[in-house]
Amino acid sequence: MFPEAxxxxxxxxxxxxxxxxMAQTDVRPTIGIVCGSGMGGLADMLKDxxxxxxxxxxxxxQSTVHGHAGRLVFGTLKGRPCVCMQGRFHxxxxxxxxxxxxxxxxxxxxGVETVILxxxxxxxxxxxxxxxxxIIRDHLNMPGFAGNNPLVGPNDxxxxxxxxxxxxxxxxxxxxxxxxxxxxxxxxxxxxxxxYCVLGGPSFETVVEARMLHKLGVDAVGMSTVPEVxxxxxxxMRVFALSLITNQAVMDYDSEEKANHDEVLETGKQRxxxxxxxxxxxxxxxxxxxxxx
Ligand SMILES: O=P(O)(O)O[C@H]1O[C@H](CO)[C@@H](O)[C@H]1O
Ligand SMILES: Nc1nc2[nH]cnc2c(=O)[nH]1
Numbered sequence: 001m002f003p004e005a006x007x008x009x010x011x012x013x014x015x016x017x018x019x020x021x022m023a024q025t026d027v028r029p030t031i032g033i034v035c036g037s038g039m040g041g042l043a044d045m046l047k048d049x050x051x052x053x054x055x056x057x058x059x060x061x062q063s064t065v066h067g068h069a070g071r072l073v074f075g076t077l078k079g080r081p082c083v084c085m086q087g088r089f090h091x092x093x094x095x096x097x098x099x100x101x102x103x104x105x106x107x108x109x110x111g112v113e114t115v116i117l118x119x120x121x122x123x124x125x126x127x128x129x130x131x132x133x134x135i136i137r138d139h140l141n142m143p144g145f146a147g148n149n150p151l152v153g154p155n156d157x158x159x160x161x162x163x164x165x166x167x168x169x170x171x172x173x174x175x176x177x178x179x180x181x182x183x184x185x186x187x188x189x190x191x192x193x194x195x196y197c198v199l200g201g202p203s204f205e206t207v208v209e210a211r212m213l214h215k216l217g218v219d220a221v222g223m224s225t226v227p228e229v230x231x232x233x234x235x236x237m238r239v240f241a242l243s244l245i246t247n248q249a250v251m252d253y254d255s256e257e258k259a260n261h262d263e264v265l266e267t268g269k270q271r272x273x274x275x276x277x278x279x280x281x282x283x284x285x286x287x288x289x290x291x292x293x
Contacts, residue, residue, distance in 0.1 A: 018109035036119035038268025043086035046075030092202035121220035121243035160234035174240035194219025204259035
């Protein structure tokens with residue numbers, strides 16, 4: 001029924017990688033962070049680092065996108081044990097969707113309880129500006145509508161149930177915490193909330209595609225995060241995610257703007273410091289049992 005079932009991403013494959021990592025480091029992270037395009041600086045905040053190149057980790061895919069260094073970094077962030085993916089995988093790189101999300105299951109098997117995901121995204125909401133940080137409240141999984149969901153294939157109950165709920169995918173307490181922390185840090189002017197839509201990429205949106213997403217109630221569009229969120233929720237981890245609005249999606253045929261990856265990376269650089277402060281302050285407030293301190 002499933003000819004390629006579990007090829008390279010079975011429970012045993014994930015466990016072998018998790019055991020290999022645990023044998024190389026004493027750090028036992030309860031928080032896992034995924035860095036979006038141009039946001040790899042988040043990983044550099046970790047102290048007492050033990051870092052692995054993806055190419056040296058058994059079973060791991062390789063990063064192929066500029067702005068994704070391809071390192072898994074263990075360390076502490078303000079004293080909290082963390083693990084950070086300095087570079088993620090995307091559908092358009094050509095990996096099966098289950099392979100893209102394999103690191104999230106490895107997070108689970110090494111003891112991570114809360115996953116913080118970041119991404120670069122195009123602004124669809126007309127009130128958003130480049131440089132805004134959007135706390136993700138909900139997502140629209142376009143590839144999922146066509147059956148491209150990371151949970152396709154036999155379900156392994158050791159990870160989670162066959163039909164996981166997604167209406168509570170984004171932890172509400174963590175969203176509130178981000179809002180509170182953002183206010184404390186003086187980020188009120190550029191901290192927003194909204195709906196993220198994932199598309200397959202790698203081409204950016206046409207004008208009519210961007211207009212359609214706007215009509216559907218989407219606030220920001222990108223090419224990642226949602227598969228990771230689905231897998232994290234399937235195996236019972238708490239999820240917080242945010243988008244940095246790196247560019248405005250073009251919605252007008254007269255516009256001279258052209259979406260491009262250089263602009264995406266440049267905006268990431270400009271907001272890096274504030275993004276790092278927001279995430280690191282949140283990390284200090286997430287208790288070991290992952291309650292809001
Ligand atoms: O989602 P992240 O990894 O931040 O990257 C975003 O930026 C790239 C496009 O510039 C795409 O990969 C898009 O998904
Ligand atoms: N699909 C998509 N992904 C992005 N990543 C960063 N900006 C964009 C964008 O405008 N569209």
